[in-house]
Amino acid sequence: MIFDTHTHYDDPAYDSDRNDLLESFKANNVIGAICASAEYGSIPKIIELCNKYSFLHPTIGIHPSEVEELDEEKWNRLEEYIKKIKPVAIGEIGLDYHYDEPSKEIQRSTFLKQLAWCDKYDLPVIIHSRDASEETFEIMKQYGPKKKGVIHCYSGSAEMAVEYVKMGYYIGVGGVVTFKNGRKLKETVQAIGLENILLETDCPYLVPTPHRGERNSSLFLPYVVEEIASLKNVSKEEVEDVTIKNAENLFGIKIG
Numbered sequence: 503m504i505f506d507t508h509t510h511y512d513d514p515a516y517d518s519d520r521n522d523l524l525e526s527f528k529a530n531n532v533i534g535a536i537c538a539s540a541e542y543g544s545i546p547k548i549i550e551l552c553n554k555y556s557f558l559h560p561t562i563g564i565h566p567s568e569v570e571e572l573d574e575e576k577w578n579r580l581e582e583y584i585k586k587i588k589p590v591a592i593g594e595i596g597l598d599y600h601y602d603e604p605s606k607e608i609q610r611s612t613f614l615k616q617l618a619w620c621d622k623y624d625l626p627v628i629i630h631s632r633d634a635s636e637e638t639f640e641i642m643k644q645y646g647p648k649k650k651g652v653i654h655c656y657s658g659s660a661e662m663a664v665e666y667v668k669m670g671y672y673i674g675v676g677g678v679v680t681f682k683n684g685r686k687l688k689e690t691v692q693a694i695g696l697e698n699i700l701l702e703t704d705c706p707y708l709v710p711t712p713h714r715g716e717r718n719s720s721l722f723l724p725y726v727v728e729e730i731a732s733l734k735n736v737s738k739e740e741v742e743d744v745t746i747k748n749a750e751n752l753f754g755i756k757i758g
Contacts, residue, residue: 593628
């Protein structure tokens with residue numbers, strides 16, 4: 503059985519067959535998933551999905567590329583969502599310097615503001631970091647929450663991943679590990695313990711080989727499992743079992 507720790511099933515890419523896909527999970531040995539919040543406007547849809555399907559678990563947080571839209575009313579509403587729905591994590595939040603906007607200053611301030619909710623509400627964090635590895639690492643060293651979290655869609659060096667693990671964080675591993683040019687992530691998987699890895703898709707994005715170009719979903723996670731098993735020289739069953747325990751430990755949920 504497989505558990506997906508990062509999905510976006512609120513995305514319009516699933517509008518035509520969302521329910522059919524989610525209802526196919528059990529038949530495809532997918533035991534559940536985390537529905538990660540990214541945009542303010544998508545949160546009601548995430549809540550609706552997680553209320554409908556007990557195997558889906560919500561988070562609350564705004565992706566760094568979307569934080570510029572947040573005004574005082576929306577900030578207050580976000581915190582009310584946290585109090586009301588009791589998410590399993592704050593996220594995905596962080597830094598994304600791939601584009602010029604929002605400004606680095608806005609991203610940093612909103613990252614720290616959301617990060618503070620982790621300790622306030624006793625929750626782990628889901629970190630997004632793109633083209634900002636060093637700064638993200640320094641922020642997590644200084645302001646990281648007591649319950650730690652996961653560095654989602656990890657793209658840094660193996661050496662930095664080892665340091666994150668020492669600090670108590672998990673490393674999110676998805677479809678990139680199957681890419682021919684995914685050398686850095688493959689090295690990371692080899693450098694850290696299986697007990698420090700979480701399976702994720704970031705669907706509908708980052709589709710694993712051999713399905714590049716298609717819409718991603720949790721049904722494609724077996725390709726990620728197979729690659730991790732090969733890199734770690736363990737069975738696929740061990741990868742599945744250990745990563746489910748890891749997700750239970752981090753998010754405080756019972757899976758299955």
